[in-house]
Amino acid sequence: MAVVIDGKQIAASYRETLKERVSALRARGIVPKLKVILIGDDPASHSYVRGKERAAADIGIDSQVIRFDDTISEREVLELIDSMNADDELHGILVQLPLPKHIDENRVIMRISPDKDVDGFHPTNVGKMMLGLETLLPCTPHGILHLVKTQTDLVGKHVVVVGRSQIVGKPVGMLFLNESATVTYCHSKTNDLGAMTRQADILIVAVGRAGLVTADMVKPGAIVIDVGVNRVDSRLVGDVDFAGVRDVASAITPVPGGVGPMTITMLMHNTVEVASRG
Numbered sequence: 036m037a038v039v040i041d042g043k044q045i046a047a048s049y050r051e052t053l054k055e056r057v058s059a060l061r062a063r064g065i066v067p068k069l070k071v072i073l074i075g076d077d078p079a080s081h082s083y084v085r086g087k088e089r090a091a092a093d094i095g096i097d098s099q100v101i102r103f104d105d106t107i108s109e110r111e112v113l114e115l116i117d118s119m120n121a122d123d124e125l126h127g128i129l130v131q132l133p134l135p136k137h138i139d140e141n142r143v144i145m146r147i148s149p150d151k152d153v154d155g156f157h158p159t160n161v162g163k164m165m166l167g168l169e170t171l172l173p174c175t176p177h178g179i180l181h182l183v184k185t186q187t188d189l190v191g192k193h194v195v196v197v198g199r200s201q202i203v204g205k206p207v208g209m210l211f212l213n214e215s216a217t218v219t220y221c222h223s224k225t226n227d228l229g230a231m232t233r234q235a236d237i238l239i240v241a242v243g244r245a246g247l248v249t250a251d252m253v254k255p256g257a258i259v260i261d262v263g264v265n266r267v268d269s270r271l272v273g274d275v276d277f278a279g280v281r282d283v284a285s286a287i288t289p290v291p292g293g294v295g296p297m298t299i300t301m302l303m304h305n306t307v308e309v310a311s312r313g
């Protein structure tokens with residue numbers, strides 16, 4: 036029976052170190068500050084953003100959510116970002132995704148100053164990460180790396196990533212490659228997915244399909260990281276059949292209470308990093 040990796044607990048413990056860093060910054064007159072732009076009325080987005088506000092308040096980060104209905108134009112969003120880029124007191128800018136169809140996500144992401152891009156989505160930060168340079172890392176991949184490191188060494192391990200999104204799949208593989216793991220990417224067009232996933236020492240699933248990974252697809256003793264966020268009958272479930280896979284794996288993240296809390300914590304980490312740059 037697998038160990039259940041307690042993301043909530045690991046996140047809470049990491050937040051304690053962030054609290055100390057924030058106290059030290061505040062003693063120097065620096066108040067870490069984050070602004071979140073939230074467009075539209077998607078209930079899931081509003082729920083995530085509340086989680087971010089709560090974490091910020093807990094750590095001592097000054098956060099503000101700016102809400103718009105989905106009639107706001109792309110130009111207005113870009114102009115708001117310009118004014119935030121110019122605000123010397125502001126450290127982090129986050130535009131909650133997804134955006135309404137009439138707003139180009141890439142144009143918005145690229146408008147945010149790479150120095151304030153606490154999501155780690157700007158091409159400059161993605162490029163630096165790919166080169167293995169120090170930079171603002173994307174929050175979910177960084178949180179996953181932290182969780183896995185509480186369980187095992189990464190050098191030489193076979194990491195299989197299922198899912199190739201810009202914000203999770205692609206960058207998480209890159210981060211683990213930088214840690215000298217052997218990385219395989221799988222996606223919706225992969226032939227015989229089970230044959231691939233059964234090779235994983237560390238299996239990371241970020242697809243968005245409940246029940247995608249079943250016990251027969253997991254090597255005994257593997258570490259399984261479930262990044263899925265699916266609402267099934269108003270219940271939150273991941274992409275992994277938790278009840279079945281926990282009998283096979285050595286460690287597994289639950290949903291909720293696994294990767295989600297770490298994502299938010301790494302957003303706070305990035306905000307503190309920017310505030311510390313001085």
Ligand SMILES: Nc1nc(=O)c2c([nH]1)NC[C@@H]1CN(c3ccc(C(=O)N[C@@H](CCC(=O)O)C(=O)O)cc3)C=[N+]21
Pocket residue numbers: 082083086129130131132133154174264271290291292293294295296298299
């Ligand atoms: N610019 C941008 N940056 C993001 O980081 C971003 C985004 N847009 N859009 C949406 C996704 C999704 N995401 C989650 C964060 C925390 C939880 C989380 O904390 N979940 C809790 C449960 C929360 C609940 O019950 O609703 C948990 O897993 O325990 C989930 C999902 C960040 N995202």
